[in-house]
Amino acid sequence: MSGDFKFDTLSLHAGHVPDDRHGSRAVPIHQTTSYVFQNTEHAAALYNMELGGHLYTRISNPTVAVLEQRIAALEDGVAATATASGMAALATAVMVLCSQGDHIVSSSRMYGANINLLENTLPRFGIETSFVDPNDLDAIKAAIRPETKLIFGEVIGNPGLDIMDVEAVGKIAAAAGIPLMLDCTFNTPWLLKPFHLGANIIIHSLTKWIGGHGVAIGGAVVDGGNFDWGQNDKFPTIAGPHYAMESINFYEEFGPAAFTAKFRAEGMYNFGPSLSPTNAFHILQGMETLPLRMQRHMDNTAKMLAFLQEHDAVAWVRHPTLPDHPGHALAQKMMPRGAGSIIVFGLKGGRDAGRAFIESVELASHLANVGDAKTLVIHPASTTHSHISAEAMIEGGLSDDMIRLSVGLEDFDDLKADFEQAFKAAGKAAKA
Amino acid sequence: MKHQLDEMPVHIATGGRPFDPTKTVVLFLHGSGQNHLTWVLQSRYFAYRDYAVLTPDFPGHGLSGGDPLPSIEAMADWVIALMDSLDVKTAVLVGHSQGCLVALDAAARYPDRVSHLGLIAGALAIPVNAQLLSLADHALAKAIGVMVSWGHGPMAHMHDNTQPGHSFIGYGNRLMDMNRADALRTDLGACNDYKAGPENAAKISQPALCILAGADRMTPVKFGQQMAASLANSRCEILPGAGHMLPAERPAEINAALRRFLPA
Numbered sequence: 001m002s003g004d005f006k007f008d009t010l011s012l013h014a015g016h017v018p019d020d021r022h023g024s025r026a027v028p029i030h031q032t033t034s035y036v037f038q039n040t041e042h043a044a045a046l047y048n049m050e051l052g053g054h055l056y057t058r059i060s061n062p063t064v065a066v067l068e069q070r071i072a073a074l075e076d077g078v079a080a081t082a083t084a085s086g087m088a089a090l091a092t093a094v095m096v097l098c099s100q101g102d103h104i105v106s107s108s109r110m111y112g113a114n115i116n117l118l119e120n121t122l123p124r125f126g127i128e129t130s131f132v133d134p135n136d137l138d139a140i141k142a143a144i145r146p147e148t149k150l151i152f153g154e155v156i157g158n159p160g161l162d163i164m165d166v167e168a169v170g171k172i173a174a175a176a177g178i179p180l181m182l183d184c185t186f187n188t189p190w191l192l193k194p195f196h197l198g199a200n201i202i203i204h205s206l207t208k209w210i211g212g213h214g215v216a217i218g219g220a221v222v223d224g225g226n227f228d229w230g231q232n233d234k235f236p237t238i239a240g241p242h243y244a245m246e247s248i249n250f251y252e253e254f255g256p257a258a259f260t261a262k263f264r265a266e267g268m269y270n271f272g273p274s275l276s277p278t279n280a281f282h283i284l285q286g287m288e289t290l291p292l293r294m295q296r297h298m299d300n301t302a303k304m305l306a307f308l309q310e311h312d313a314v315a316w317v318r319h320p321t322l323p324d325h326p327g328h329a330l331a332q333k334m335m336p337r338g339a340g341s342i343i344v345f346g347l348k349g350g351r352d353a354g355r356a357f358i359e360s361v362e363l364a365s366h367l368a369n370v371g372d373a374k375t376l377v378i379h380p381a382s383t384t385h386s387h388i389s390a391e392a393m394i395e396g397g398l399s400d401d402m403i404r405l406s407v408g409l410e411d412f413d414d415l416k417a418d419f420e421q422a423f424k425a426a427g428k429a430a431k432a
Numbered sequence: 433m434k435h436q437l438d439e440m441p442v443h444i445a446t447g448g449r450p451f452d453p454t455k456t457v458v459l460f461l462h463g464s465g466q467n468h469l470t471w472v473l474q475s476r477y478f479a480y481r482d483y484a485v486l487t488p489d490f491p492g493h494g495l496s497g498g499d500p501l502p503s504i505e506a507m508a509d510w511v512i513a514l515m516d517s518l519d520v521k522t523a524v525l526v527g528h529s530q531g532c533l534v535a536l537d538a539a540a541r542y543p544d545r546v547s548h549l550g551l552i553a554g555a556l557a558i559p560v561n562a563q564l565l566s567l568a569d570h571a572l573a574k575a576i577g578v579m580v581s582w583g584h585g586p587m588a589h590m591h592d593n594t595q596p597g598h599s600f601i602g603y604g605n606r607l608m609d610m611n612r613a614d615a616l617r618t619d620l621g622a623c624n625d626y627k628a629g630p631e632n633a634a635k636i637s638q639p640a641l642c643i644l645a646g647a648d649r650m651t652p653v654k655f656g657q658q659m660a661a662s663l664a665n666s667r668c669e670i671l672p673g674a675g676h677m678l679p680a681e682r683p684a685e686i687n688a689a690l691r692r693f694l695p696a
Contacts, residue, residue, distance in 0.1 A: 004581050004601075005589060014591040050477040052594030052683065060596035068597030078602040079595075225606035230495070248448055252495070253476065255469040256606035257598060264596070 007074060007190065008291045015069030029281045030062040048245055049253075049265065059268045063277040067284050071210075071220050074189040074290075075202055078225030079260035081268065082218060082280060086185060086205025087113050088273035089219035093181065093201060094118075096259070096267040098149050099237070100126030105143045107134035107153035108395045109162045112384050114154070114183060115392060131395070134164045135326065137172065144176050149234060151178060155194060156186035156320065156340045158370070159380045159404040160397035163320050163327030166334065170198020177232045185209070185371070186342060190294040191335045195224035201259065206283045208371025209341075212293050216282035218275050221263060225256030238262050293373065293409060298338035300415070301407045307416055308345055313353075313423040315401070317345040341408075342370060346401040347423070349430025354379060354403050356422075356429030363410060363418035375408035375415055435488075437510075437517050443468065443495035444514075445487040447479025455484040456695055457523040459511065461531030462487075463553075464619035465568075465579060465608045467494030470528055473595075473683035474690070483694070486523070488514060492612040500618035504530070504626040508537035512545055524694055526550035528679055529651060530623050532659070533558060540632035549640040549663075550690055553648055553678050555655035556629030556662060560620045568617035575616060580604035585647040585675025600680060633662035640665060641693040643686060646672035667693070 005013070016027045035054045037043035046055040054060045064082050072080040083089040094117075098104065106118050108131035118129040132139040134153045144151075151173045153164045166182065173180035179200035184192070188209045194202060204210060206218035229251045230239040238258050241247035244265060250258040268274060301319070308317045320331035320339035331339040347353040357377075358366050364375040368383060378384060381393065381400050408415075433451055435442040444451075445468040458478055460471040468475070468487045479485040490507060491498030501507045511534060515523055525546050527535035532554025539546040567575035580601055581589075588600035608616065640663045644656035653670060660668035669689055674682050 010591070015593075017587055017590050017592045045477065045480070048476070048480060050480055051473065052596065052598075054596065065593075065596035069591040069593055069599060072597060072599040072602055073591045076602055077599060078606050079598040081597050225602060226609070246448060252443075252445060253448060254472060255467075255494075255610065256603055260597065 010070065010073045011290050012288050014073035015066035027063060027066045027281060027284050029277050031277050032061075033057050049248070049261065057277065058272045058274045059264060061274070061277050061280070064275050064280040067275075067280040067287070068220065070284065070287055071204065071222055075222045076193050076195055077202070077222040078256045080220050080222040081260060081263050082206070082220045082275040083273040084219065084275050085217045086183070086203060086207065086219035087117070089203045089205075089221045090114060090183065091117055092263065092267040092271050092273050093203060093221045094122065094127065094150070095271060096263050097179075097235070098127045101147060102127050103145050103148045104129040104150045104152055105140060105148055106131055106151070107157065107162075107164065108132060108392070109134055109157040109160045109397055110154045110183070111158040112387055116387055118152070119392070134162055134169075137165070137168055140169060141172050144172075144178070148176065149178055150181055152181045152183075154183040154186065155192060156342070157397075158186060159342065159344050159384070159402065161318055161320055161325070161340070161342060161344060162397065163331045163334070163339070165330055166194050166197040166199055173200070174198060177234060179227045186340045187335060188290065188294060190291055191337055191340065195226060197334070200224045200227040207369065209294065209297070210290060211283040211286040212290065212371065212373050213282070213286050214369055214372040214374065216279040218279050218283050223257060223260040223263075227259070229258050242266075296409045297341035297407060300409065300412050301338065301341045301343065303412045304343060304405070304407050304415065307419070308343065311423065313347055313427055315346045315348045317343065319343045341406060343405045343407060344402050345405065346399060346403065347426055347430075349426060350401045353426040353430040354401050357403065357426040360422035360425035361418055362421070363414055364405075370404070370406040372406065373409045375410055376406040378404050380404050435517070437514055440491060440498035441496060442491075442514065443489045445471070445475045445485070447475035447477070447485040447487070449479040449485070451486065451518070452484050453518060453520055455482060457484045457486060457520050458694065459515070459523045459525050460485070460487040461511065461525060461527040461534050462490065462493070463529030463531050464623055465576065465611060465616035466528070467607065467610060469494065469607050470679055472680070474526075474679055474687060477683075477687050478690070481691070486514075486518070486520075492615045492618070494610055500612060500615045501622070502618060503622050504533045504537050507534045507622065508541060511538050512542050515545060521545070522547045524548040524550065526552065526690065527554060528552045529554060529676065530558065530619055533623065533626050533629060536629060536632050536636065539638055540635040543635070543638070546638055548693070548695065549636070549638055550693065551640055551642045551659065552686065553645050553651055553656065553676050554642065554659055555651040556633055556659045557626065558623040558651060560624040565617070565620055565624065568620050572613055572616065576605055576608040580608065582649045583676040585645065585673060585681055587673065588675055588677065588681050594683065600677065603680075604677065629659075630662060633659065637664050639693070640667070641689065642666055642668040643678060643689055644668065644670045645674040645676055645678050646670050647674055648676045650676040
């Protein structure tokens with residue numbers, strides 16, 4: 001049969017058809033470094049990008065390719081490339097796009113490692129970033145310079161939960177002739193497919209909701225194929241002669257998949273941020289249930305928000321589905337199914353009460369991940385965002401008492417009971 | 433390769449190698465609403481096997497300027513004019529879908545200019561569904577969506593791709609988005625209006641290879657078989673399970689079949 005398969009079907013099947021020889025229904029783990037060439041001509045053709053196929057697992061792998069094709073399908077992209085982590089995806093994407101002297105305009109309200117990479121590491125290689133409030137469209141526009149090559153942000157900011165107006169920022173990027181690249185880890189394609197709003201490149205940490213089980217680290221870069229790399233002279237290594245393959249011009253050869261072709265030929269080849277086939281297999285198992293899990297995440301998040309808002313121990317709660325969130329209307333419009341399963345909140349009693357709460361939860365786990373099937377809590381100011389400056393913390397909307405809660409799939413009554421006992425412990429700590 | 437024809441810019445993919453007219457010239461002709469990227473896995477492959485590859489974007493398509501051409505005959509004339517402008521006396525014409533009609537028309541009317549025909553997912557006539565014509569007029573994105581859906585076979589709809597990480601459906605949509613807004617409607621109209629296929633096929637004596645897609649929903653395989661039967665010197669190969677977008681879906685088989693067929 002043939003048809004336009006829907007999201008739930010693609011989550012289970014995209015990228016894989018059982019092979020004729022073995023008929024393995026599950027995606028096989030191709031745990032191999034290399035692939036036997038048919039002959040010398042075949043080997044040369046693979047290296048020269050004349051054929052599709054695999055030549056070395058640093059560049060591509062059949063199991064990893066199933067994962068990549070499944071993500072590309074779910075995002076309505078032209079192609080995806082998987083990487084060893086979300087940070088590997090971001091770092092490699094920037095290195096593939098930018099050169100010394102280039103500039104990036106980025107949201108100031110993002111995951112700490114994203115900020116660190118742009119603020120502290122990339123300047124050592126001559127790539128500067130201006131950080132702006134992602135909700136201030138005029139500031140984004142004003143920050144663009146002739147050497148700007150990219151606008152970057154998170155659809156749902158981590159951990160402040162700011163919502164980026166993807167359509168509006170996409171228009172700014174398009175008018176400037178530069179791509180909009182978004183970290184979509186918190187929204188997943190189940191909540192939002194940003195290519196339809198004008199985003200051009202998507203970064204995922206697959207470790208989070210897409211994997212969902214917390215057993216494998218992975219990332220991906222998805223190519224929307226909707227950016228014209230030849231419209232100006234800003235991207236000479238994509239739309240001009242490249243050093244490799246007799247001065248290949250990726251734009252002319254591969255059209256909408258030019259960025260992916262360069263990412264594969266240069267990013268994977270030279271930087272080697274490859275995802276292991278076994279991790280790809282694990283992440284694929286998670287992807288199969290992504291739609292089911294996301295619905296449950298949204299249901300439990302709604303219940304948790306109601307619980308926290310009414311609780312005497314809670315000083316404040318922030319989530320884009322709450323009417324007092326500044327991005328509420330935008331979130332409703334962009335993500336009608338929900339705005340993710342991260343909640344941030346503070347306790348009466350401030351940082352000490354928060355610390356006691358985190359140390360008292362028993363069902364919820366205190367750890368550095370989000371998007372797991374299990375409920376997770378952390379104190380960002382002392383952990384995930386501890387490497388960024390106090391100024392950047394304030395600019396990023398982070399307060400010292402903030403607790404980041406990643407709502408899992410447990411029976412909500414059990415979560416509620418766990419939080420009740422932890423709130424009591426926090427109350428005692430605050431009084432002591 | 434950037435080229436000029438009738439003062440219009442023409443983009444011609446040469447497979448990453450400089451064009452050398454002293455070699456056997458293979459001209460790849462794209463289908464309705466497509467462009468040179470239909471042949472992304474053929475242009476480079478044959479250019480690196482010592483053929484002089486010319487894969488043009490027809491006017492109004494891809495990276496070429498100008499207005500889309502209104503008829504198959506005009507497209508065939510344009511191909512011959514393009515060959516003239518590049519000092520190409522004879523060429524192998526390899527067409528996909530609408531490109532097959534163009535190749536047939538050129539081979540019948542300019543027999544000295546066409547040495548061989550490669551006809552992929554083609555037919556002698558390609559009547560177009562009235563609803564699709566209307567969509568192409570009034571709702572281009574929907575028309576593109578329908579064509580990409582109909583144009584791909586079961587494996588492609590399952591995103592099973594020899595190109596690691598690539599989506600046939602996503603790529604197919606974006607490729608068609610690259611063209612001028614009126615390109616698809618003009619192409620479909622040209623296909624729908626073209627009635628000279630049977631008459632022209634009877635005039636053709638050049639060797640022809642017809643490669644057909646077993647699960648083709650746009651030019652069903654029986655029409656491709658009729659085309660093959662109408663050509664005096666033809667051979668027909670059918671790839672079971674493949675959809676209409678054969679050059680992308682089955683590049684290895686297409687390339688191998690063409691390579692067996694093409695003159696050295």
